[in-house]
Amino acid sequence: MASTLLRTTPAIRAALRTPAAKPAAALFGTSFVRSKATLPDLPYDYSALEPYISGKIMELHHSKHHQTYVNGLNTALETVEEAKEKGDFTKAAAQAPLINFHGGGHLNHSLFWENLAPASKEGGGEPSGSLADAIKRDFGSFDTFRKQTNTALAGIQGSGWAWLVQDKTSGTIGLVTRANQDPVTGNLQPLLGIDAWEHAYYLQYENRKAEYFEAIWNVINWKTVASRFEK
Amino acid sequence: MTDVAASSTAGAGAGASASASASGTQVVPNDFQTNIQYAEMEYPNPPKMAVQQYSLPPLPYAYNALEPAISEAIMALHHDSHHQAYVTNLNKALASYAGAANIADQIALLPCIRFNGGGHINHALFWRNLAPPSSEDAQNPEASAPNLAAAVRATFGSFDALIDRFSAALNGVQGSGWGWLVRTAVPQGGLRIITTKDQDPVVGEEVPLIGVDVWEHAYYLQYMNARPQYIDAVWTVINWTEAEMRYNHGRDSIFDELLAHMEADP
Ligand SMILES: [Fe+2]
Numbered sequence: 001m002a003s004t005l006l007r008t009t010p011a012i013r014a015a016l017r018t019p020a021a022k023p024a025a026a027l028f029g030t031s032f033v034r035s036k037a038t039l040p041d042l043p044y045d046y047s048a049l050e051p052y053i054s055g056k057i058m059e060l061h062h063s064k065h066h067q068t069y070v071n072g073l074n075t076a077l078e079t080v081e082e083a084k085e086k087g088d089f090t091k092a093a094a095q096a097p098l099i100n101f102h103g104g105g106h107l108n109h110s111l112f113w114e115n116l117a118p119a120s121k122e123g124g125g126e127p128s129g130s131l132a133d134a135i136k137r138d139f140g141s142f143d144t145f146r147k148q149t150n151t152a153l154a155g156i157q158g159s160g161w162a163w164l165v166q167d168k169t170s171g172t173i174g175l176v177t178r179a180n181q182d183p184v185t186g187n188l189q190p191l192l193g194i195d196a197w198e199h200a201y202y203l204q205y206e207n208r209k210a211e212y213f214e215a216i217w218n219v220i221n222w223k224t225v226a227s228r229f230e231k
Numbered sequence: 232m233t234d235v236a237a238s239s240t241a242g243a244g245a246g247a248s249a250s251a252s253a254s255g256t257q258v259v260p261n262d263f264q265t266n267i268q269y270a271e272m273e274y275p276n277p278p279k280m281a282v283q284q285y286s287l288p289p290l291p292y293a294y295n296a297l298e299p300a301i302s303e304a305i306m307a308l309h310h311d312s313h314h315q316a317y318v319t320n321l322n323k324a325l326a327s328y329a330g331a332a333n334i335a336d337q338i339a340l341l342p343c344i345r346f347n348g349g350g351h352i353n354h355a356l357f358w359r360n361l362a363p364p365s366s367e368d369a370q371n372p373e374a375s376a377p378n379l380a381a382a383v384r385a386t387f388g389s390f391d392a393l394i395d396r397f398s399a400a401l402n403g404v405q406g407s408g409w410g411w412l413v414r415t416a417v418p419q420g421g422l423r424i425i426t427t428k429d430q431d432p433v434v435g436e437e438v439p440l441i442g443v444d445v446w447e448h449a450y451y452l453q454y455m456n457a458r459p460q461y462i463d464a465v466w467t468v469i470n471w472t473e474a475e476m477r478y479n480h481g482r483d484s485i486f487d488e489l490l491a492h493m494e495a496d497p
């Protein structure tokens with residue numbers, strides 16, 4: 001990763017670092033116009049989800065883990081660009097697993113932060129309106145949906161996520177799990193994501209992950225989930 | 232599926248005959264006999280046979296013996312809670328498998344057996360290929376593992392090169408998984424570094440010599456997101472004597488030795 005950066009000139013590196021890279025990129029021609037992934041700000045304080053998710057977990061999760069996915073995605077995309085310019089398509093293709101992993105990690109966490117909220121504000125409770133109707137229609141009841149989600153989360157072997165998703169064709173909603181950082185793509189629209197990686201709970205809950213899966217319902221931002229559903 | 236359905240009908244028939252007999256009705260004894268034979272044909276291993284159960288092997292050293300590389304708190308949770316959960320869930324899955332009504336139900340249990348059985352094997356191997364940092368086993372790979380050392384030089388050039396390559400593989404594991412130094416199947420097999428996802432064990436022809444757990448639970452309480460620091464530290468607690476023993480012995484004898492620690496007393 002470091003060697004990739006060293007091969008670019010300092011001027012380009014400086015340009016890549018600034019969000020407004022356009023003027024500098026123009027100097028080098030359109031092939032250098034790229035937007036970089038950046039770490040989004042959390043929409044609340046690190047400690048805002050306590051006592052359900054500790055401030056320490058949130059800080060590490062956002063400022064270290066998510067940042068690493070952002071960096072990894074940018075590095076992989078830069079490597080693709082460089083390989084493309086050299087006609088080294090083998091090297092470009094070899095970045096695919098890294099783009100999936102780090103790109104997925106960036107997308108998943110960005111969605112995750114937004115679909116959480118402090119329990120003292122929008123967090124917790126139950127959805128209302130058309131989302132509530134859809135949950136009742138496709139799961140029978142909110143309680144059944146909750147139980148099935150927790151079962152899906154507990155059943156993940158290794159690292160991964162559980163998602164409430166909407167089928168773009170039929171409009172029905174359902175649960176899926178994804179391994180590692182595989183993002184929800186294709187015909188499924190992600191509505192609500194829950195991170196089941198150990199880093200999401202270990203400092204507070206250790207091996208008692210079922211307790212984390214119970215607690216997180218207190219900080220689900222149903223307003224965000226509903227707005228994704230109504231899109 | 233059809234055969235299974237036929238069998239359960241036959242079983243019900245046998246029960247009906249027995250109760251008819253108790254109430255004094257004349258029955259043809261051969262009907263009962265035939266049904267039993269049929270059932271035995273369907274279930275060559277009837278559930279009443281004891282199912283092999285597994286138990287948590289004790290750590291071969293104290294919980295704090297790997298400090299400062301791996302903290303006591305991590306070792307206690309990792310062994311007593313995580314490894315124990317794999318053993319408990321493996322035993323449950325094996326019992327369900329033995330009692331499963333049909334092949335479809337058995338197949339449905341295979342991922343659970345693979346995951347928890349793999350977790351049991353992997354952790355049993357892991358504890359034994361670690362040793363206190365001050366021990367001769369950990370400090371002196373050249374003396375503790377003479378044959379393995381020759382193979383390491385032949386394959387990687389040096390122990391340092393092996394450690395560099397192994398570390399890169401461990402850092403590259405996406406999500407939960409393990410890295411392994413294995414001896415390949417060929418006679419006088421060479422060395423190779425492989426990774427396995429989640430709890431997939433090394434169960435083919437390859438012989439696992441050294442396993443390193445890179446699930447977050449293996450390091451998070453001490454190193455948090457800094458997996459590379461955990462990996463650097465783990466090299467100070469490798470039991471090279473155990474790795475040499477595994478290198479010198481066949482796959483079967485390694486697993487025989489391992490299973491003696493893993494199986495519950497009947
Ligand atoms: Fe995460």
Ligand SMILES: [Fe+2]
Nearest residue numbers: 313444446449
């Ligand atoms: Fe582990």
